[in-house]
Amino acid sequence: MAVSWERDFRLALQDKLPMKIPEQNPSHSLPVLCLLQKRQELVDVDRSLRAQREVFQNRMAVLMQRREQLEQKKQELKGSFFRFDKFLQDAEARRSRGMRRAAEERHRAGRQEAEALRLRAQLADLQRERARLQRRLERLGPGARLLEQVLGRLPEFQEVPELVARFDALADTLAALRLAERRRRAELEEARARLQRLRDAWQDELLRRGQQRAQLLERLEAARERTLHWESKWVQIQNTAAEKTLLLGRVRMAALNLFQLVCQHHRQPPALDLEDTEGQLEQVKLFLLDLSAVLASLPQSEPETAAP
Numbered sequence: 001m002a003v004s005w006e007r008d009f010r011l012a013l014q015d016k017l018p019m020k021i022p023e024q025n026p027s028h029s030l031p032v033l034c035l036l037q038k039r040q041e042l043v044d045v046d047r048s049l050r051a052q053r054e055v056f057q058n059r060m061a062v063l064m065q066r067r068e069q070l071e072q073k074k075q076e077l078k079g080s081f082f083r084f085d086k087f088l089q090d091a092e093a094r095r096s097r098g099m100r101r102a103a104e105e106r107h108r109a110g111r112q113e114a115e116a117l118r119l120r121a122q123l124a125d126l127q128r129e130r131a132r133l134q135r136r137l138e139r140l141g142p143g144a145r146l147l148e149q150v151l152g153r154l155p156e157f158q159e160v161p162e163l164v165a166r167f168d169a170l171a172d173t174l175a176a177l178r179l180a181e182r183r184r185r186a187e188l189e190e191a192r193a194r195l196q197r198l199r200d201a202w203q204d205e206l207l208r209r210g211q212q213r214a215q216l217l218e219r220l221e222a223a224r225e226r227t228l229h230w231e232s233k234w235v236q237i238q239n240t241a242a243e244k245t246l247l248l249g250r251v252r253m254a255a256l257n258l259f260q261l262v263c264q265h266h267r268q269p270p271a272l273d274l275e276d277t278e279g280q281l282e283q284v285k286l287f288l289l290d291l292s293a294v295l296a297s298l299p300q301s302e303p304e305t306a307a308p
Contacts, residue, residue: 251277252277255277255280255281255284256277256280258280258281258284259272259280259281259283259284262283262284262287265287266287
């Protein structure tokens with residue numbers, strides 16, 4: 001931009017200055033005139049230069065002013081751009097906040113709608129409860145008047161709540177008594193059922209015992225028959241034992257006699273007990289063996305001569 005200003009200044013200076021000083025004959029011009037002419041030219045040039053300088057200064061001032069204005073506008077534009085960017089950022093932030101706020105508002109609206117629905121439902125329930133209580137109040141109105149009349153006749157109760165409390169206590173007592181009665185009835189029914197089960201079990205047990213008794217009677221008869229049979233057997237055994245005992249006594253007597261004879265033959269006193277039949281028979285057996293050996297050793301004729 002400074003180069004263009006210098007070029008403009010030079011062009012303006014060339015326009016103001018004379019293109020060529022006319023040549024004069026040195027012989028005809030005076031030195032004073034030349035000097036005056038030169039001075040005049042210098043004055044004109046100086047005046048022209050002052051005018052050009054003023055114009056240039058004015059133009060430079062205007063240009064500096066325009067430059068300052070442009071710089072100011074540039075700064076303003078920068079500020080505008082910065083403000084616009086900040087505005088965009090703020091707008092984006094506001095839009096984000098607005099969207100979040102809108103989402104929150106929608107969520108809050110949904111919650112409020114749900115709460116409103118719940119409150120409407122609760123209001124409807126309360127209205128129904130109010131209507132029910134109103135109907136109950138209308139239905140209990142005669143009872144309330146009756147309670148007031150009863151309260152007037154019962155001096156021991158000062159207020160209706162005392163009478164109601166007494167009635168509630170009596171009602172609770174009655175309910176407890178009814179509950180106890182139901183429990184007693186249930187226990188009675190259970191006892192009856194248990195008694196019936198016991199009766200059924202007793203009948204079954206009685207039947208089973210009868211069957212066992214019949215079986216035992218049959219076994220008793222069979223045992224009696226076996227007893228009679230074995231008693232007869234025992235009698236036979238006793239008889240046989242008596243016979244065997246008698247025979248055994250005879251055998252023992254015979255064995256004792258033989259043993260005594262053997263002892264007499266040997267001329268020895270009996271060395272064995274009288275009850276030792278086996279020992280006695282053993283001695284008799286030994287004697288018979290010795291006798292058989294002796295007889296076997298004798299000649300054959302001796303017996304014939306000895307026989308008569």
